[in-house]
Amino acid sequence: MEAISHVVAAGLTGDEQKKANAAIGAGFAYGIAAIGPGIGIGYIVGKSVEAMARQPEAAGMVRTTMFLGIAFTEALALIGFVVFILIGL
Amino acid sequence: MTNTPSPMVTRLDGAAPEVEVSRDMIRRGLIVGPVLVALCGVIWGMAGVSSSAYALALVLVNFAVAAGLIAVTARISLGLMMGAILFGYLIRLGVLFLAVFLVKDAGWISRPALGLTIIVSHLGLLAWELKYVAASLAHPGLKPSRSH
Numbered sequence: 001m002e003a004i005s006h007v008v009a010a011g012l013t014g015d016e017q018k019k020a021n022a023a024i025g026a027g028f029a030y031g032i033a034a035i036g037p038g039i040g041i042g043y044i045v046g047k048s049v050e051a052m053a054r055q056p057e058a059a060g061m062v063r064t065t066m067f068l069g070i071a072f073t074e075a076l077a078l079i080g081f082v083v084f085i086l087i088g089l
Numbered sequence: 090m091t092n093t094p095s096p097m098v099t100r101l102d103g104a105a106p107e108v109e110v111s112r113d114m115i116r117r118g119l120i121v122g123p124v125l126v127a128l129c130g131v132i133w134g135m136a137g138v139s140s141s142a143y144a145l146a147l148v149l150v151n152f153a154v155a156a157g158l159i160a161v162t163a164r165i166s167l168g169l170m171m172g173a174i175l176f177g178y179l180i181r182l183g184v185l186f187l188a189v190f191l192v193k194d195a196g197w198i199s200r201p202a203l204g205l206t207i208i209v210s211h212l213g214l215l216a217w218e219l220k221y222v223a224a225s226l227a228h229p230g231l232k233p234s235r236s237h
Contacts, residue, residue, distance in 0.1 A: 049167045053096045060106045060229025067107035082204035
């Protein structure tokens with residue numbers, strides 16, 4: 001992170017450097033914030049598919065729960081996205 | 090050794106409960122959305138109104154696309170559904186980024202209003218919807234209405 005800041009800082013004025021650092025930080029924040037929900041969604045969907053394959057008669061129930069689980073997990077990524085909008089876009 | 094059917098060939102025909110849930114959330118979003126838009130208008134002015142309305146539209150479309158993707162791919166195979174959900178997550182985040190990036194410097198955009206509306210409407214609608222979801226064998230989607 002510091003190395004990237006040094007590279008970016010070469011030939012920039014103080015304000016430009018601040019903006020560049022904010023953009024880099026925001027990019028990292030958004031990227032890292034998207035990893036956790038990605039793992040979470042993968043886990044939810046994997047277990048749901050396993051449950052639906054084992055017990056197809058309960059598939060409707062599982063799908064509803066899965067959809068809500070995915071949407072709640074995705075909220076974490078959206079929070080990261082909003083931080084990205086506010087500090088670095 | 091268990092005799093579990095392969096998810097790659099198992100497909101789910103019939104009703105799509107997630108579409109029913111998503112449609113109900115969108116209906117509720119359209120009902121309470123104007124309150125949030127008005128609140129943002131009071132705080133951030135006309136830029137708040139337009140940003141909040143834009144963010145609300147993004148959230149509702151996101152719900153609709155997520156549910157539609159599950160409903161369409163579940164009729165083909167569970168394996169495809171899994172792939173579509175995971176890549177759909179990436180694509181939806183990308184589209185959301187693009188939708189905000191294209192208007193970021195527009196005069197009618199207020200970033201705090203946009204961000205606040207995205208989080209509040211997404212989480213608020215989900216939490217509100219939990220009250221109306223049955224998720225039982227008899228009613229996999231929403232609870233039956235009292236009039237029935």
